[in-house]
Amino acid sequence: MLVSVISFIAAAASIVLCIMECRRRSLDSDTQDSGGSILPLKRSSMVWVVLMVALQVFLGVWSALGLVQDDIVSALIVNAVITGAAFLSCARPRLYARVRAIAGPDGLWHHPQVACALATVLAGIFATLALEIPSNHNLLWMYPLCLLLEVVLVASAVAGMFYLAQRRAGLAALLSFAFFAIGIAEYFVVLFKSQPIQPGDLTAIATAAAVGGGYTFTLSCYCLYGMMFLALSWLTLAYAVVLAPEPSQRTRKSRLINLVVGALCLAFIVCHVTVIDYYNFLRIQVYTWRPLESYYRQGFLPSFISSAQTIQPRKPEGYTKDDAEELVEEYAASFDEGAGASEERTQAVDQFEGENPSVIVVMNETFSDLSIYQNLHAGYEGPENFQSISDALQTGQLYVSAYGGGTCNTEFEVLTGNSMAYLGNGVYPYTIYNLTHAENLAKQFSDLGYATTAMHPNHATNWNRENVYADFGFDNFLSIEDFEGSDTLRGMVTDEATYDKILELLNSGDDPQFIFDVTMQNHSGYTTGLLPMSMRTNYLIDGTYDAEVNEYLALIEESDRALGEFLNELENLDRPVVVVFFGDHQPFFPSDYNDEWFTNEDAATHSERLYQTEYVIWANYDVAGRAQESDEVDLSSNYLGAALMELIGAPMTDYQKAQMALRADMPAINSVGFQDAGGTWHLTESASDDPTAAPEVYAAALKARQDLAMMQYLKLFDHGDSVYTRTLQGAANETDPNLAPGTTQIK
Template sequence: MLVAIISFAATIASIVLAVREVRGWRVNATATSSSEKDATPAKTERVPYRASSVAWALAFLAIQVFIGVWGALGLVQDEPIAPVIMNTVLTGCVYLSLARPRLRPRLLALFEPGSRWPHPQAACALAMVATGIFATLALELPSNHNLLWMYPLCLLLEIFLVTAVVAGFFYLFQRRGAASAIASFVFFAIGIAEYFVITFKSQPIQPGDLTAIATAAAVGGGYVFSITSFCLYGIVALALAMITSAYAALLKPDRTSRTRKQLLVNLLVGVLCLGGVIGHVVLIDYYNFLYIQVYTWRPLESYYRQGFIPSFISSAQTIQPRKPEGYTKSDAQDLIDEYAASYDAGTGATSERSEAVEQFEEVQPSVIVVMNETFSDLSDYDNLHAGYEGPEFFNSIDDAVQRGDLYVSAYGGGTCNTEFEFLTGNSMAYLGNGVYPYTIYNLTHAENLAQQFSDLGYTTTAMHPNHATNWNRENVYRDFGFDEFLAIEDFEGADTLRGMVTDAETYDKIVEMLETNDDPQFIFDVTMQNHSGYDTGLIPNDMQTNYLIDGTYDPEVNEYLALIEESDRALEEFLGELEELDRPVVVVFFGDHQPFFPSDFNDAWFQGEDDATHSERLYRTDYVIWANYDLAGNEQQSQQEDISTNFLAAEVMNLIGAPLSDYQKAQLALRESMPAINMIGYQDQAGAWHLSSAVADEHATEAFSAAQKAREDLAKMQYLKLFDHGDSVYTKTLQGAANETNPNLAPGTTKIK
């Protein structure tokens, strides 16, 4: 409320100053009119820049009013210093905006012939440099609180790019201040968006996020958009950029004295500035030439130290998939054949596998995959210093086929990437930082579980109780060959928790499908209940938890833990129902990623670790493979096996005796040297983790060297399977036209919803 009081008081002060300045216009106009012979009446006198000055003043007033309202709603950090500074600057900008007509003659007098000041054009250029600096600050300050930590050359590069853009628009629109002010506002808006994304996901904005704006909007209702003092300092920088633009515009010649040459020069300068930025971004390799690299294991640090724009450009340039070093199509296929042959001679030749294959052919079990939103066991973080033991039922399952830690490539968000890894068996490790294959790449040729089960005669169903457009699922599922996709409209009237359809409702739908259709089924359930944010306060009293972290109650953490307890309860009930079902069913249950907040615990409580071990803790969830029948060749005593998401589907198919593709066989054989891999790093046979950038040398262990070779081999095999198919790399949806046909759908199958 303090921020609201300060802002509204400053708004009143701004209005008082504005009224006094406008009255001064009238007095000056009257005095001028009465002193001139045959003068035009004052009320009809047209003084340049009055209308535009009012517009500038209203823009600054609108910012003050908005912050006042936002503060009254309790959505601004309640401390006095930042709002006082911000409102002082905004009030000053209101006054200076309306003073433009009065001050313009004095400003122009500084550049009269014989003065020591530079030419007006040079002054405009200097003003644009100042505007660029302020706009850069407006971009960075909301989320990057210590600019002194930035690499100086990266900061200079960012200032150069921002200045070129604001100056380009300034000159392109014939030195109009509004053009550069709007450009500055866009940079500020990006900075605010970056602040919110970091707040909600603990991750920066990355290029792939631009293809998922609709998804972000669809799930954004659970977040609280409160701002900090640093956001207010960003507004200060924006206001300074705008007022500098406003005064730079005063230096242009009057409309009556402009020449065609001046118009052409302005246009040329604007085109050169904007064209130079485009050419720079297209032609300069940020990753290899400028060494601006976004480290997958700590992307936030990369953005903080290198700046938003350089880091974003570097990430964008890596979206184009690059061929692995030494890649040829024939060599990649040879690798698949060699690894597949190794599987056939090893695991594939065991009696356990033979028994499972024989049983699968006989019973044709239905396979239910539950990718549970944000499900993870945070007791890994020293029991949260609160005695937290994790999801009770999940951890007590002792009759599973297999269970363990699951290494994923998403943290705090990016559900679709875990989904992509599981369904296709491909790893995000080779696709760059901030990439979302569902929204970017052409996946019509990608091998996937839906297609695989469909070829076995299964009915295939995807299920997600939210909008079908989220993460482009409606198109991806069609390409994958799912017979049906149940989205939010198929859950009308379902129970919700915090406005999200509950896990239990999706499980009820699955049981209903199993009871009403005797065909073997593959059902892929992407739940929604546990989606962030976790400060809604909508958990019913009987579900709330009261864990004190180091003696302090954290409402966000407790809301999340309450949701996990509810997921755990629903899972117990679901498996209990399946035990009573008179048909064979296999359940694969796993979490897609951790919530956004454990990074704080990780940094505070696990200091001194190597980067790989420290980072991988954040990219670890849990999985369990469970069956309601005695699975041949397996003791079903919850054997522990840690794995990564891209290998999990092949592991499931191997355990239940289902037919395997050569690519899946190759993956299983390759796991002997590299048991797990994700976008952070990879694990060797000895259990040690190595960052993706790690390189084996003559001192490397045998296990590390073998894992690195396996990683290189998998890169070539994956590139062959994902990209070397002759069609466009990018999805038709990204190119502006939704896929209309599905080459994977067999004749007569049901059209996907």
């Protein structure tokens, strides 16, 4: 509350000082410019004052709501600077006249064009600080050239807007505010996901808004400092306006010069970011295993631009369509001659043709076993029911390409068998790429005569699912409207409610079904405090109770309980059912434990710990040729669909066969790195050389990685149509020529 009191007092002080200045101006009629004209108080001066005071009032209100860090020092500094900026904005005509008199005939202020340009550059510097400071607190850690590049980009944008508006500050001030807003957004995304804002996030703003209700948006002291720099940017723009001639004094030539200068500034930015290859030429690279560090070291804008330039999928080196098709055939033949010809696989195939079991795939929101972090120093043993499954076909660690968020990318990998490893950092295929041609499990089971249903108890528009599921060939999509009246937990539909819906579908007929369930119960944030007392846990991490961690662990216990009951229900069902259950990613907070408790290990192992969840493939009947003793096999999510089809004896595509054959040399791959046959992990960016690995094993893994890149590009992009989604192409769904034949329009 002290921050609130300080902010309101400072706002009052700003108003009082400006009123005093107004009175002084009305009495001080001797304040004149060099030509003898009186400098009246302009309305624009009051506009700047209103903007400054609005910042302080917002800060006071937000703090009164308990949403500002209780830091008295930062509150005093920030409010003092904003009050000073408000007063200086109001007093700028009088102060400018005095400065001109003091500077003399040769002073800088008697060269307004130069002084005006310097003022806009200074405004750009302050806008850069407003962008960076909220999330990137230590600018001394940034690479100097990257910081300079960011300042140049921001200052050019601010100056461009200023001059295009004929040296009026409205557009430039709005742009400065936009940079500040991006900085605040970056702060909250880092806080909630431990990941920076990536280009693909812009295509999923609606999804972020739809699931943002569980978060608490508390401003840190660094957010306040960002607000201070915004005020300073506005102040320098206010003085840049004073340096400009009055509209009545502007000539056609001066207006043309302003337009040319503004256009050149903006053209410089456009040319710079489109012509220069940030990744290869400037070496500004966002490392997939530590993107946040990349943003901190290189700055937000340079890192964001570098990521944006990689959204366009690049052909693998040496790629040709014929070579890629040949690779698929060779690997598929290898599988057919090996595992595909085994007695176990033959028995499973014969049984599947007669049984046609229903297949349930459950992607459980944020389900993971955090006991891998030294039991959280709290004696945490993980989800008990999941760990006690002893009759599964297969279980183990699942290496995914998402951390703290990005659910749709794990979903994409599982359904299509493609890996995010080749698609760049910050890419969300569901919202960016045209997936009408992508092979996927829904289409595969549909071709086998299965009824296919996708369900997600939230908005159908989240991650563009309503369109993607139609492209994939799902017959039906059950979204939030179909779960009206279902049980909720923290305002989210429970896992148990989705399982009840699955059982309802299974009991609706005898035909085999493929059901894909994307749960919602465990979605972040975890500071809601809305869990019933009976569900709450009391784990003490190093002796300290963390409400956020305990809310998450309580949700996992509830998911674990619901899973156990669901499998018991299926055990008693009189029809064959296969269940694939897995977590899409870890929550956002284990990175702190990973860095604090695991300090003496290689970078690849250290990073991959954050990108693993758990999976299980289970059946309520004895699958022929399979032991069903919960064999532990670690794999990556892009292989999970192929592994399912192999285990249950279902028909496999050549691409799936190729993947299973290729796993012999590269058992797992994700956006962070890849694993060789010896179990050693290697970071993606070190894929050209790693002296720590066994040479032959490493060479085989490298070849497998390159071969998979070729095959994936063939299957995902080499189809002759635009690689981008219809939304980005601007075409309507009904008239899209790329709509796959036979695709059913789903709700």
